[in-house]
Amino acid sequence: MTPVLEIKDLKTYFKTPRGVAKAVDGVSFSIPKGGTFALVGESGCGKSMTALSVIQLVPEPAGYIAGGRVLLNGRDITGLTEREKRGIRGNNISMIFQEPMTSLNPVLTIGEQIIEAITLHQGKTRKEAREAAIEMLGRVRLPDPAALLFAYPHSLSGGMRQRVMIAIALSCRPDLLIADEPTTALDVTIQAQIIDLIDELKRETSTAVLLITHNMALVYTHAETVGVMYAGKIVELAPAKTLFRNPMHPYTVKLLRSIPGQEKRGLKLDTIPGVVPSATSYPVGCRFSGRCPREMEGCAVIEPPLVERVGGHSVACHLHDAEFMSGPYSRPLRHEPDALPPLIVPHGEREALLEVKGLKTHYPIRKGLFKRVAGHLKAVDGIDLTVKKGSTLALVGESGCGKTTAGKSIIQLIRPTEGRIIFKGADLTTLSEKGLKPFRSRMQIIFQDPYSSLNPRLTVKETIEEGIKALNPGLAKKAREEKIARTLDRVGLGPEAMLRYPHEFSGGQRQRVGIARALAVDPEFIVCDEAVSALDVSVQAQILNLLKSIQRDFGLSFLFITHDLGVVEYIADEVAVMYEGRIVEQGPTEEIFSNPKDAYTKRLLEAVPKIDASLLSAWRLPGDH
Amino acid sequence: MLTYIIRRILYAIPIVIGVNLLTAVLFFYVNTPDDMARKILGEKNVTATQVENWKRDHGYNLPVFFNGAEEGAAKISETIFFRKSLPLLWLDFGRSDRNNIDIGGEIKTRMFPSLAISLPIFTCALVLDLFLAMMLAYYRGTYLDIWGVVLAVVLMSVSTLFYIIGGQYLLGKVLKLFPISGFDTGIDSIKFLVLPVVIGVLSSLGVGVRFYRTVFLEEINRDYVRTARAKGLGEGAVLFKHALKNAMIPILTNVVVSIPFLFYGSLIMERFFAIPGLGSFTIDAIQAQDFAIVRSMVYLGSILYIIGLILTDISYTLVDPRVRFE
Ligand SMILES: Nc1ncnc2c1ncn2[C@@H]1O[C@H](COP(=O)(O)OP(=O)(O)OP(=O)(O)O)[C@@H](O)[C@H]1O
Ligand code: SF4
Ligand SMILES: [Mg+2]
Numbered sequence: 001m002t003p004v005l006e007i008k009d010l011k012t013y014f015k016t017p018r019g020v021a022k023a024v025d026g027v028s029f030s031i032p033k034g035g036t037f038a039l040v041g042e043s044g045c046g047k048s049m050t051a052l053s054v055i056q057l058v059p060e061p062a063g064y065i066a067g068g069r070v071l072l073n074g075r076d077i078t079g080l081t082e083r084e085k086r087g088i089r090g091n092n093i094s095m096i097f098q099e100p101m102t103s104l105n106p107v108l109t110i111g112e113q114i115i116e117a118i119t120l121h122q123g124k125t126r127k128e129a130r131e132a133a134i135e136m137l138g139r140v141r142l143p144d145p146a147a148l149l150f151a152y153p154h155s156l157s158g159g160m161r162q163r164v165m166i167a168i169a170l171s172c173r174p175d176l177l178i179a180d181e182p183t184t185a186l187d188v189t190i191q192a193q194i195i196d197l198i199d200e201l202k203r204e205t206s207t208a209v210l211l212i213t214h215n216m217a218l219v220y221t222h223a224e225t226v227g228v229m230y231a232g233k234i235v236e237l238a239p240a241k242t243l244f245r246n247p248m249h250p251y252t253v254k255l256l257r258s259i260p261g262q263e264k265r266g267l268k269l270d271t272i273p274g275v276v277p278s279a280t281s282y283p284v285g286c287r288f289s290g291r292c293p294r295e296m297e298g299c300a301v302i303e304p305p306l307v308e309r310v311g312g313h314s315v316a317c318h319l320h321d322a323e324f325m326s327g328p329y330s331r332p333l334r335h336e337p338d339a340l341p342p343l344i345v346p347h348g349e350r351e352a353l354l355e356v357k358g359l360k361t362h363y364p365i366r367k368g369l370f371k372r373v374a375g376h377l378k379a380v381d382g383i384d385l386t387v388k389k390g391s392t393l394a395l396v397g398e399s400g401c402g403k404t405t406a407g408k409s410i411i412q413l414i415r416p417t418e419g420r421i422i423f424k425g426a427d428l429t430t431l432s433e434k435g436l437k438p439f440r441s442r443m444q445i446i447f448q449d450p451y452s453s454l455n456p457r458l459t460v461k462e463t464i465e466e467g468i469k470a471l472n473p474g475l476a477k478k479a480r481e482e483k484i485a486r487t488l489d490r491v492g493l494g495p496e497a498m499l500r501y502p503h504e505f506s507g508g509q510r511q512r513v514g515i516a517r518a519l520a521v522d523p524e525f526i527v528c529d530e531a532v533s534a535l536d537v538s539v540q541a542q543i544l545n546l547l548k549s550i551q552r553d554f555g556l557s558f559l560f561i562t563h564d565l566g567v568v569e570y571i572a573d574e575v576a577v578m579y580e581g582r583i584v585e586q587g588p589t590e591e592i593f594s595n596p597k598d599a600y601t602k603r604l605l606e607a608v609p610k611i612d613a614s615l616l617s618a619w620r621l622p623g624d625h
Numbered sequence: 626m627l628t629y630i631i632r633r634i635l636y637a638i639p640i641v642i643g644v645n646l647l648t649a650v651l652f653f654y655v656n657t658p659d660d661m662a663r664k665i666l667g668e669k670n671v672t673a674t675q676v677e678n679w680k681r682d683h684g685y686n687l688p689v690f691f692n693g694a695e696e697g698a699a700k701i702s703e704t705i706f707f708r709k710s711l712p713l714l715w716l717d718f719g720r721s722d723r724n725n726i727d728i729g730g731e732i733k734t735r736m737f738p739s740l741a742i743s744l745p746i747f748t749c750a751l752v753l754d755l756f757l758a759m760m761l762a763y764y765r766g767t768y769l770d771i772w773g774v775v776l777a778v779v780l781m782s783v784s785t786l787f788y789i790i791g792g793q794y795l796l797g798k799v800l801k802l803f804p805i806s807g808f809d810t811g812i813d814s815i816k817f818l819v820l821p822v823v824i825g826v827l828s829s830l831g832v833g834v835r836f837y838r839t840v841f842l843e844e845i846n847r848d849y850v851r852t853a854r855a856k857g858l859g860e861g862a863v864l865f866k867h868a869l870k871n872a873m874i875p876i877l878t879n880v881v882v883s884i885p886f887l888f889y890g891s892l893i894m895e896r897f898f899a900i901p902g903l904g905s906f907t908i909d910a911i912q913a914q915d916f917a918i919v920r921s922m923v924y925l926g927s928i929l930y931i932i933g934l935i936l937t938d939i940s941y942t943l944v945d946p947r948v949r950f951e
Contacts, residue, residue: 103852
C-alpha cells in the first residue's frame with residue numbers, strides 16, 4: 001500500500017547573508033495511513049522546516065526546496081503550481097502549531113475561521129459549513145459549540161484554542177495532520193487531553209500524523225515510528241519502542257539521558273556540550289563530531305550514511321559499521337565515561353529558612369462607570385509553606401492556579417493581602433519598603449523567559465552591576481568587578497560575556513545570565529519561576545545541573561515553580577500542589593509521587609505521559625570498546 | 626459601550642478645563658496685556674495713556690485671575706480670565722483684538738474652505754497609502770518592493786514647500802492646467818482645489834506608504850497568517866481578510882486622531898494657495914499680532930486633539946474584540 005506521505009531526500013535551504021543555510025539536508029521517511037511519525041531533536045535541527053516543506057509553506061523568498069521529493073499518496077507535490085498546492089493545504093494536509101495563543105486570528109470569530117476552511121475546500125454553502133463547524137467543535141469536545149461560533153479567540157483558554165485549531169485542521173478530514181509542538185505551550189493536564197484527542201480523531205479518520213515534539217515521553221506513548229533529527233539530517237530512525245529500548249546513536253542516547261526524572265536524583269543529568277552547528281557551516285564528516293562523546297579519528301571527515309542495522313532500525317554512526325570499525329580511522333578521539341557522575345546536594349540543616357502562613361493575595365476587579373472595586377480575584381487564597389535551609393520546595397499546579405503570584409508575594413514583589421511570611425525571624429509583611437531593603441538581596445527570583453526579564457540595552461556586566469549597586473552599595477568598584485567575573489564564571493559564562501548584550505546569547509546562556517544576576521547579590525533564597533521551562537531538554541539539563549551545584553556550594557534554598565513534573569521529581573525535596581489558589585497537598589517528593597492522596601494531585605500525576613522506569617536508567621552509549 | 630463613551634467624556638472634562646487654564650496662563654503671563662497693547666499699537670512711540678486706553682477699550686484693564694478691588698463673587702468674575710478665557714469653555718470665542726470681528730462666526734464660515742481641501746487630501750492620501758502599501762507588502766522582497774521603498778524615502782525627504790512651489794510652477798504656470806492659487810465657492814471651487822489636493826497627497830505619500838507597509842509586513846509575519854496559509858487560502862484572502870483587519874488596529878489609532886483636525890485646516894497649504902480657511906486665519910492673526918484669535922485657535926486645537934483621542938479609543942473598541950466596551 002502506498003504510504004500517505006513519503007519524503008525522499010528532501011532538501012530545504014535558505015539564502016542568508018552568511019551563505020546557504022541547509023535547514024533540511026537530505027531527509028527521507030514515510031508515514032502509512034493512520035500512522036504517527038515523531039520527529040525529535042534539539043532546537044534548530046530543522047524539524048519545523050521539514051514540516052513546512054511538507055505542507056509547501058517554506059518561508060519565501062529566502063527559503064526554497066533545493067531537492068528531493070514529497071509524495072502525498074504517491075503523487076509528488078513539490079512541482080505543483082501554487083494554485084494546486086493551495087488545494088492541498090488545509091484539505092489533504094493540515095497543520096497545527098505550537099502557539100495556540102497566537103495561531104488564531106484575534107479579530108475574526110471562531111466560527112468564521114472554521115467555516116472559511118470548510119467552504120474553501122468542500123464546496124459547501126455557508127449554511128452547511130456552519131453545521132459542519134458546529135459538529136467539528138463538538139467533536140473536539142468544546143462545550144456549547146453553537147455559541148462558540150460567535151466567540152473571539154481571546155475569550156478562550158490556551159487548551160480551548162488548541163482544540164479549535166484541531167477542529168480547523170481536521171474539518172476537511174485531511175490525509176495527513178502535521179502537529180508542530182502541539183502541546184508544548186499547554187498545561188500538563190491539558191497536554192494529555194489534547195494529545196489523546198488527536199489520537200482518537202486519528203483513529204476515526206485514519207489520518208496520518210507527523211508529530212514534532214521535544215517531549216520524549218509523549219513520543220514513547222503516542223508514536224509508532226521516531227526520527228531523531230540532528231543538523232538537518234535524520235541520524236536515527238526506528239519504531240518508537242525499539243528506539244527507547246535500544247537507542248543506537250550517541251546523540252539519541254545523550255538526548256534521552258538529559259531528561260530529568262526521579263531515577264536520576266542525586267546524579268548529574270547528562271548534557272551535550274556545545275551547540276548545534278550553524279546551518280551554514282556543518283562539519284564535513286559526521287555532523288555530531290565535535291560534540292560526540294565517542295568521536296573517532298575519522299568521524300570529522302567521513303560522513304556516516306543512514307543505514308538500516310537491525311529490523312527497521314536505521315542509524316547514521318560509524319560505531320555500528322563493522323567495516324569502518326575494523327579500518328584505520330576508528331581510533332577513539334574522545335571517550336567520555338558512560339556513567340553519570342553523582343551530584344548530591346547534602347541534606348541541608350533541617351531548619352526552616354522561610355515560613356509562609358495563611359498567605360492571601362487578592363487582585364481587585366474593577367467595574368462600572370467609575371471603576372469601582374466590584375470584587376476580588378483570589379489568586380492566592382490562604383497558603384502555608386515552609387522552605388528549609390539548603391533544600392528545594394517545588395510548587396506545582398496548572399496555569400492560572402496562582403503559582404507565580406505566590407512566588408512574587410513571598411519575596412514581596414507583590415505585597416500580599418493577608419498572612420505572614422517569616423524569613424530569618426522577621427515578618428516581611430509588616431515591614432516597610434525601607435525595612436525590607438536588607439532582605440531584598442537575600443531573596444531573588446529567576447523568570448521563565450530570560451529574554452524579557454533582561455534589559456536589552458544593558459550589557460551583561462551592567463545588568464549584574466545594577467543589582468549589586470542597588471543591594472550592596474558599599475562594594476568598591478574593583479571588588480564589584482571581581483565579583484561579577486567570579487559569578488559569571490560560576491554559571492559557566494566566560495569573562496568575555498560581560499560586554500555582550502542579551503540578544504547575543506542563546507536561550508540557555510541568557511538563563512545563565514539571569515542566574516548570575518540573582519547569584520551576584522549573595523542570596524539565600526531563590527524563587528525559580530518556570531526557570532527551565534522554555535529550554536531545550538539538553539540545555540534544561542545544563543541549567544538544572546547548574547542550579548543543583550550552586551545549591552550544594554552555597555547552601556541555597558529554592559522555591560521551584562514549574563509544571564514539569566519530571567523536573568520536580570528530579571530536583572525537589574518537597575512538593576506542594578496548588579489548585580485554585582490553595583495548596584491541596586504537600587509533602588516529601590517521593591511520598592507525593594508514589595502515594596498521592598488528593599484527587600487533583602492524582603489527576604495531575606496520571607495526566608503525565610511516562611517512559612517505563614526500567615528503560616530510563618538503562619540507556620548506555622554505544623561502542624564501549 | 627455607552628457607559629464607556631460617557632466615562633471617556635466625563636474624563637475629558639477636567640482635561641478641557643486644565644487646557645483652558647493653561648492657555649490662559651500661557652497667554653496672559655508670558656505675554657501680558659501691556660505687551661499686547663504695545664504690539665498692536667505698534668511698538669514705537671507708544672505712550673502709557675495709549676496703552677491704558679487700548680486696554681480699557683478691549684477689556685484688558687482688569688487683573689488676570691483675581692480682582693482684590695471688587696466685592697464677593699466679583700473678585701473672581703471681574704478678571705481677564707473670567708471674561709476672556711473662561712467663555713472659551715463653552716466655545717464663546719469673543720471678538721478679535723484688532724478688527725473687533727466675531728471670532729466664532731469667522732471660524733464657522735472659514736471651516737468650510739479648510740474642509741474643502743483637507744478632507745479630499747485626507748481621504749485620497751489614506752486610500753492611496755493603503756493601496757500602495759498593500760501592493761508593496763504583497764510583492765515584498767521583489768524589486769517592485771525595493772524600488773517602492775526607495776521612492777517612498779525620496780518622497781518623504783523632500784520638503785513640503787518644494788512640492789508646493791514645484792507644483793504651482795509646473796502645473797499652474799508652465800502647463801497652465803489649474804490656477805496657481807485662489808478660492809471660489811460652489812462648483813467653481815473645484816478648479817482651485819485640484820492643485821492643493823494633488824500636492825497635499827503627494828507630499829504625505831512617502832511617509833504614509835512606508836508606515837503602512839511596515840504595519841502590513843508586521844502582520845504578515847504573525848502566526849495567525851501562517852495558520853491562514855496552512856488552511857490553503859490564497860495570498861489575496863490572507864492579505865485582505867486576515868492581515869488587513871488586524872492591521873486596521875494600528876492604522877486606526879494613527880488615523881482617527883487626526884480626523885477632527887481636518888476642520889482646522891493647514892497653515893502652509895492655505896497660505897500658499899490663498900484659501901480663506903482656518904489655517905490662513907491663524908497665520909494672518911499671528912502676523913497681525915491678534916492674540917484673541919491666536920488664543921482661540923490654540924484652544925480649539927487642544928480641544929480637537931482631545932476629541933481625536935476619544936474617537937481613537939472608541940474606534941479601537943470597535944475593531945479590536947479584545948478591547949472590551951467597559
Ligand atoms: N528564515 C530563515 N532564514 C534562514 N535560516 C532559517 C530560517 N528559518 C529557519 N532557519 C534555519 O533553519 C534551521 C532549522 O530551523 P527549524 O525551525 O526547522 O528548527 P526546529 O528543529 O524546528 O527547532 P525548534 O525546536 O526550535 O522549533 C535552523 O538552523 C534555523 O537557523
Ligand atoms: S561516533 Fe563518530 S559517527 Fe558516530 S556519532 Fe560520534 S562522531 Fe558521529
Ligand atoms: Mg520548530
